[in-house]
Amino acid sequence: MSLISNLKPGGKHGVPSSESRDPIGYLVAGLNRLAQTDLLDKVRLRKPAEQAVFSVTRTGFKTMTNASRTFAKAGKGGQPGARPTHAAASGVFDLTPGEDEQMLVDVVSEFADEVVRPAAAEADKACAAPDDVLKGSLEIGLPILGLPEALGGVSEERSAMAGTLVAEALAKGDMGLAVATLAPGSVATAIGLWGTDAQQKTYLPAFSAEDGTVPAAALALNEPTVLFDVLNPSTTATRSGDGYVLNGTKSLVARGDSAELFVVGARLDGKPVLFLVESSTEGLAVEGDPAMGVRAASMTKLVLEDVKVPADAVLGETDGSTYTECVRLSRLAWCALAVGTGQAVLDYVTPYVKGREAFGEPIANRQSVAFMVANIAIELQGMRLLTYRAASRAAAGKDFSREVALARKACTDKGMQIGLDGVQLLGGHGFVKEHPVERWYRDLRAIGIMEGTVLV
CATH class of the missing domain: 2.40.110.10 (Butyryl-CoA Dehydrogenase, subunit A, domain 2)
Structure with missing residues (x-):
């Protein structure tokens, strides 16, 4: 039985009651809807009929922007908006996810394994995320992950740590589709963090809509x-x-x-x-x-x-402080994406080198191969610890500029090396699209280049 089908209210391992839910528990309550759908059983890797129109793989396109929605002005102009409180700091350097955070990660990980990963190759080829993946991301509540409960979201506390864990789990399925599904929620999170009362009441209700009409949005x-x-x-x-x-x-x-x-x-x-x-x-x-x-x-x-x-x-503010914080939270998100993709590389090459034989024995028996795999694991753990440290300080409302700078440096350099080593370990198989490692290598090179797009 799948993890998602086990998420039932009232049970020992089910969703907490309304009296006992922790911040992330509110999201898990919403995740139950996914168990009632046939999304995970009926995933089809369709080839988008609109590929001829959206032909960016060859000639690109140029079009006017989507103007189908009108956001009705609401709220009190100039008044500060609602803000989530910062997570309580325990003073102990313990980055173990809480019970609700772990439940959230388990559900998102299953979504990444069963929906995102199978669709990744075709989505990379088409330069477009399949509708099934985008629909599934709405059903598990990704657009409202960073919003306070008062604004239709799921958090009573600042959820930078939860967002980091979710980004990592999604990227383990595919970084490109992770970015596609996280982009709208990044805009909602930004408005939740820095928006005025009028901005929040004008735009955020659309992101918490339950009728599947959540708008695409971009940073x-x-x-x-x-x-x-x-x-x-x-x-x-x-x-x-x-x-x-x-x-x-x-x-x-x-x-x-x-x-x-x-x-x-x-x-x-x-x-x-x-x-x-x-x-x-x-x-x-x-x-x-x-x-x-x-x-x-x-x-x-x-x-x-x-x-x-x-x-x-x-x-937000016009003195550059809001913009700078946005950049730091964005870099934190990209670090989480690098960790998730790096983990995917490690999980793929480890059984490969154990099963691939040369000269009558598995290539894993050779020290050069074994040391390369071990080095991937070592560097990946360093990337993860630096990223989690920065996320925990951001969630607690502490200055995390130094921590996120260290994490980004490690994820940029070591993440790219992990992708390169993954291709090297597969030899000729690492160069062809039959195996996903070449795609992960291309994705990991984006970490030191991308600014914005997603944030936690």
Whole structure:
């Protein structure tokens, strides 16, 4: 019997009652819906009929942004929004997931194994996430993982640790599909962390909708410039009347062709600032931006030409502090994705080298091979500990700038080496698409390049 089918209210190992639920327990309660669907039993790796339209694998595309949804203004303008409280700090360096966190990880891991992993190769080829995967991510509550309970989410406390564990578990299935499914929730989390009362009440109800109409949304910080400095974006915001005018180009924007809301980074009065931009805003256009890796996330360019936004479109502070925190939380998310993908490499090459024979014995018997596998495991554990340490400090509301810098450095260097060693261990098999290691190698090279797109 699967783990998901065992999640039943009231049992010893079931979902906690409303009186006893811990923060993550609220999400687990929602996960029960997945057990009632036939999603896991009827997954089909379809070849999207719209591939001819969304032909980014060859020639790319250019289109106006999705303008199907109108977000009705609500809430009190200028008033601070609701904020989740920080997790209690025990003072003990214990990174063992709590009971509810572990239950959440188990459910997401099963989703990654049974839904994400089988769809990964076709999604990478098509540069698009299958509908079944996107639908499943909504059913297990990914868009509302970082929202406080008061805003329709699942957390009473800051959930950076839970988000890190979820990102790692999803990336073990596939990094590209993990990014595609986490992107909308990243925007919701940003609004939950820094949005005003009006911004939260205008946009967040759509992310907690139970009718399957959760909007695609994208965090756009990256830019296609040489020696790009994320803290000094080239995209500009200038004051105009009672609002702002944005100009520039953002790159590597996940699912930008279907996104209905963007969080865009731009320079205002010399400081980096975040802006909420609806897809229906005049002057926005999307172009295909297929990359070497993370292809299943449908990467795009977002072109802004004299895009006018109102004064209340600013998300957070205008002194650069909100933007900087966003960058750090994004880098933390990419570290978690690197750890998950690195674990996938280790889990794949270990049985391979034990079963692959050369000169009458398994190649694992050779020290050069055994040492390489051991080195993957050692570096992966170092990456995980640094990432968890940064996540735990972020969840507790402590300064985690040093910790996330160390984690990103380790995940950038060692993650790429893990991908390279994985390909090397498979020999000729590591170079062909019959085995997934070549895809994981391409994905792991994104860690030191990507800025924004996802956050925890």
